[in-house]
Amino acid sequence: RRSNLPGPLSIPFFGVAVYMWRLKTTDIIDLIKGWYTAYGEIFEIEILGTSYVIVSEPELVEPVLTNSINITKGYIEYSFFRPMFDDGLIVSDGDKWRSRRKLLTPSFHIKILESSLQSISQNAEAHVSILLAYDGKPVKVDDIILITTLKILCETAMGVQLNTKDEKQNEYIKATKICLDGVVERYLRIWHYPEFIFRLCRAGKLFFKNVEITHNFDKQVIEQRKALFQAEKNGSQNNGHKKNDRRKAFLDLLLELEDSHPGLFTESDMMEEVDTFMIAGHHTTASAMTFAYFLLANHPDVQEKVYDEQIGIFGNDKRIPTIQDLNKMVYLEMVIKETLRLYPIIPLYSRLLNEDLQIDENRVIKAGKTVVVFTYGVHRSKKHWKNPDAFIPERFAPGTNRHSFSYIPFSAGPRNCIGHKYAMMVLKTLLSTVVRNCWLEPVTTSIVLEFGITLKPCGGLLVKVLPRDNTKASHS
Numbered sequence: 001r002r003s004n005l006p007g008p009l010s011i012p013f014f015g016v017a018v019y020m021w022r023l024k025t026t027d028i029i030d031l032i033k034g035w036y037t038a039y040g041e042i043f044e045i046e047i048l049g050t051s052y053v054i055v056s057e058p059e060l061v062e063p064v065l066t067n068s069i070n071i072t073k074g075y076i077e078y079s080f081f082r083p084m085f086d087d088g089l090i091v092s093d094g095d096k097w098r099s100r101r102k103l104l105t106p107s108f109h110i111k112i113l114e115s116s117l118q119s120i121s122q123n124a125e126a127h128v129s130i131l132l133a134y135d136g137k138p139v140k141v142d143d144i145i146l147i148t149t150l151k152i153l154c155e156t157a158m159g160v161q162l163n164t165k166d167e168k169q170n171e172y173i174k175a176t177k178i179c180l181d182g183v184v185e186r187y188l189r190i191w192h193y194p195e196f197i198f199r200l201c202r203a204g205k206l207f208f209k210n211v212e213i214t215h216n217f218d219k220q221v222i223e224q225r226k227a228l229f230q231a232e233k234n235g236s237q238n239n240g241h242k243k244n245d246r247r248k249a250f251l252d253l254l255l256e257l258e259d260s261h262p263g264l265f266t267e268s269d270m271m272e273e274v275d276t277f278m279i280a281g282h283h284t285t286a287s288a289m290t291f292a293y294f295l296l297a298n299h300p301d302v303q304e305k306v307y308d309e310q311i312g313i314f315g316n317d318k319r320i321p322t323i324q325d326l327n328k329m330v331y332l333e334m335v336i337k338e339t340l341r342l343y344p345i346i347p348l349y350s351r352l353l354n355e356d357l358q359i360d361e362n363r364v365i366k367a368g369k370t371v372v373v374f375t376y377g378v379h380r381s382k383k384h385w386k387n388p389d390a391f392i393p394e395r396f397a398p399g400t401n402r403h404s405f406s407y408i409p410f411s412a413g414p415r416n417c418i419g420h421k422y423a424m425m426v427l428k429t430l431l432s433t434v435v436r437n438c439w440l441e442p443v444t445t446s447i448v449l450e451f452g453i454t455l456k457p458c459g460g461l462l463v464k465v466l467p468r469d470n471t472k473a474s475h476s
C-alpha cells in the first residue's frame with residue numbers, strides 16, 4: 001500500500017479495478033458499505049493509479065466540503081459526464097464555476113420559486129389524477145413521477161409547457177436514464193475509460209446515441225423559449241413599452257445573458273447549462289419522491305400523521321398551497337428529510353484535492369488525491385444516528401441537535417446543490433397534494449438499491465393508490 005490509511009488489498013496500479021469489472025449497479029453501495037464496515041470512517045482505494053480516500057463520518061466530511069480551495073470535482077468520474085453536460089455547473093471548475101454559480105444563483109431566489117408554485121400544484125393535481133385512474137390496482141410509480149417532475153422543471157425553470165401526449169418526452173426520459181446508467185457502467189469497466197475505445201463498444205454507441213437524443217430535446221426547449229423571448233423583445237421595442245414583467249424562468253436569465261453579452265455568453269454556454277439543469281433538476285426529485293412513496297406506503301402511521309397535518313392546514317379546502325402553507329408543513333418536512341437521510345439520492349460525490357487537506361488533528365490528505373464523500377455511510381453512522389436504519393421522521397423535529405455535517409443530502413459548502421430549496425418546494429407540494437387526495441398502500445415492501453448516479457429502487461416501485469375520501473375512515 002502506498003499510504004498508511006487502511007483499505008482493501010489491491011493490485012499495483014489497477015487497484016480495486018479487479019473487483020469492479022464484474023459488479024452490477026446494485027452491488028456498488030453494498031461494496032462500499034462492506035469496506036466501510038471493514039476499514040472504518042476513512043479508508044483508501046486505488047483505481048488505475050488514482051488514489052481515492054473515502055470518508056463516511058461528519059467530522060471528516062466537514063473539512064472536505066467547507067474548503068473553498070478544493071472545489072474541483074474528481075477527475076475521471078466527472079469527466080464521464082462531459083459528453084452530457086459539457087462544462088456545465090456540475091462539472092465546471094475554478095473561475096468559470098465561480099462566475100457561473102454567481103450568475104445562476106438569482107434564478108433560485110425565493111420570489112422566483114414562489115411564482116412557480118401554481119404550476120407545480122397544477123402538475124401535482126394532474127399527477128394524482130393519473131395515479132387514481134389505476135383504480136387501486138398496483139401501479140409502477142417511478143416512471144409516472146419522472147414525467148411529472150420533468151414537466152414541472154420544463155414549466156418552472158425553462159418556461160416551456162410540454163405536450164402531454166407527445167412521445168418525445170418519454171423518449172427523452174428513457175434516453176436520460178440510459179445516459180446516467182451508462183456513466184456508472186463505464187466507471188465499472190476500466191477498458192471503457194479511454195473515450196476512443198468506449199465509442200467503438202456497444203455500450204459507448206448506445207450512450208452517445210442517447211446523449212444526442214437528450215441534446216436534441218434540450219435544443220427544442222431552448223428554441224421554443226427563445227421564440228417567445230424574441231417576440232416579447234420585438235413587441236416591446238415596437239410599441240415602446242417596457243418588456244412584459246412576467247416571472248423570469250431560469251432559461252430567461254440565460255437568454256438575457258446571451259442577448260446582452262453577445263460573444264461572452266454563447267449558445268453553447270447556454271446549451272451546457274440547460275443540459276445540466278434539465279437532468280439534475282428532474283431525476284433527483286423523482287427519485288426522492290419514489291422513496292417517499294415507498295416509506296409512506298409502508299408506514300401507515302406516518303402517512304396518517306402527514307394527512308392530519310394537512311387537514312390542520314387546509315381543512316376540506318381543495319385550494320393549492322401557498323408558501324405560508326408550505327412553511328406550516330413541519331411534519332411533512334421531517335418525513336422528507338428522513339427519506340433523504342435513509343436514501344441520499346446522490347450517495348457519493350468527490351473532490352480532487354488541489355492542495356493538501358488537514359482532515360483531522362493527525363491526518364493530512366495529500367494534494368492530487370481524490371476524496372469521496374460517502375453520504376450513505378454518513379447518514380447511517382451509528383455514532384451520530386440512533387437506530388440508523390429505521391425510518392423515524394421525529395429525528396428531525398425542530399430543535400433537535402445534531403452534527404451539522406451528519407445530514408448532507410444536498411452536499412454542503414460552496415459546491416452544495418443550487419436547486420436545494422426548489423427541490424424541497426417541489427417535494428412538499430407534490431406530497432401534500434398526494435396525501436390530501438390519496439391513500440398509499442404497499443405492494444413493494446422491500447427494495448434493493450441501485451446506483452445509477454441517482455439512487456433508486458432496482459426494478460422500480462409498485463404501490464396501490466386509493467382515493468383518500470373513501471379510505472380515511474378505515475385508516476384513521
Ligand code: HEM
Nearest residue numbers: 090280281284285288345346349409410411417418419423
Ligand atoms: C432531492 C433533490 C436533489 C438532491 C438530493 C440533490 C443533491 C445534490 C448534491 C449532493 C449535489 C452535489 C454534487 C457534487 O458535489 O457532485 C448537487 C449539486 C447540484 N445540483 Fe442538486 N440535488 C437535488 C435537486 C436538484 C435540482 C432540482 C436542481 C436544479 C433545478 C439541481 C441542480 C444541481 C446543480 C446544478 C448542482 C451543481 C452545483 C455546483 O456545483 O455549483 N439539483 N445536488
